[in-house]
Amino acid sequence: MTSHRPRRRALLRAAPLALATAALTPALASCTRASERLDAESNAVPEVDLTGIDEVPEISALVPEEIRERGELVNGAALNYAPGEFVGSSGEAIGYDMDILAAVGAVLGLSTRTEAAVFAQIIPAVGSTYDVGISSFTVNEERLEAVTMVSYFQAGISYAVKAGNPYDIHPDELCGKRVALQVGTFQEELSIARSQECRDADEPAYDMLAYASNSDAATNVAGGKGDILMADSPVTAYAIARSRGTLEAIGDIEESALNGIVVAKDQPELAEALRAAVQHLIDTGHMERILAAWGNDAGLIPTAEVNPQP
Template identity: 35%
Template sequence: MKIRVVLPAVAAVAALALTGCVNNSDSEGAGGGTKTPATSDIKADSAAVALLPKDIKDSGKLIIGTDASYPPNEYKDANGNPTGWNVTLADAIAAKLGLKPEWQVSKFDSIIPNINGGKFNMGSSSFTDTLERQKSVDFIDYYQAGTLWAAPKGKTVNPEDACGLKVSVQSGTVQDTDEMPARQKACKDAGKPEIQVLKFDGQEEATNAVVVGKADALSADSPVTLAAIKATGDSLQASGESFDNAPYGFVTAKDSELTKAVQAAVESLMKDGTYTKILTDAGVEAGAVKEAVINGGKS
């Protein structure tokens, strides 16, 4: 089981050693399917339900894959079940579709293969909608997030001048697959030492690497970095402003009927105010969007 929040310094190291914080299996199993208070009163939207593929509609459930290690978006509660505003929003989508959410906790980089393999119906794990990912799956965009760096309190780190530094990231994120390779190449082309990228299976571990001095900085999605700074008290500070804003998207199989059904469910949540309430309650409303675009990522 992963720790719920990032712990300061020595306590963090001890907690990580005791809990075995890395997802070592392809799928850790299902979380609860009980509706949260924020979604318990949501009524199914008949227009969205009508768009569902017959097999999913008949099953009565929406199987959702997530890597619950990215607070405050998605992480594990004290009982090991997925929680966070992204989980609440996906639960609300299931409610709009008249389905029961069935959560499957999995490694981040195995979620898309499991969708394409038919094991999961949808992915909800702070996926950045990119052109490369669009080649294999569809995205229903629902949020705008940027990348934000953080460093130890009192230490100045400039993401644009980070050659030779150690930077921690969560494996499989856009910071790992896109940002760091581009920055490493820029350093090499300039004749400077490359950034040393420290990759971790979970964001908690990536954050703790900075807290305990193993990394000079971390790079993550803006709401995640801000939550990490808050969770560590005075240990971390933001390094500059967020950049490279891009959409988060719920993931579905390429060209599937479910894509349109999920889009209709998200737009229904936007129309009745539930979407705004969920984001506002979590303090992440700054990234709200006005419509659920399919495959809106442009890079």
């Protein structure tokens, strides 16, 4: 039932229209259609030890002089997308992207700082307000026309069901099934299109259960109110890892795409420094360790590239 999918959005992670057009007022603790806080329980946020990551002189030497002299790498991120980047219980920026940023900074011999921003307004501010943008940006052709991107992670759409799959659910056979998802996401758009395909084939449409957050969708699948969770792969993996065995993955990751660190086009030296730092983290196993702590080592890539093919 998936042969005629709508064209994949430029990014899996989409800021709501209301946010994209709002004033530039970062809201660290606000919840939107594309956000949720998953740190309600003490075990929901891993502590990743980065003390073993040291500066690599031949890589740090690539950093532009202005940033080297400042000693700090400034990042812009929309802190509303757990587990990539969100707000911790003490108001700090946390998530695997924040740990990756800190690890990259260590390799480059720099401290790092993340400023909260409206997602749609990060890219225009990279190169002026921010040195980089690490905020789950999908690499796509439109963005590559405006900025340089350094690949570091891969994500897509993935699924989870109640442990043991008691309802015998298959991701490619969801006509008439209770599909739990977050409103305002690509998954909702895709499910609407697939539901129409079901009707065209004289089968029942998806019974879509749309929730304000992915955490609510996951909870209801674990509790049996939904048949299957459909979400971005980082979100699904994190939900499974924190579900205490009540959820399990099913099917393959679909519509996979690279995520990239955003750098201004006039900063090729910085882009190369970031690429080398990310590759160092991959080669030494630190990247896998960071991602595994957040339940997302499936997103590990073997090679970091500057401006990879989308």
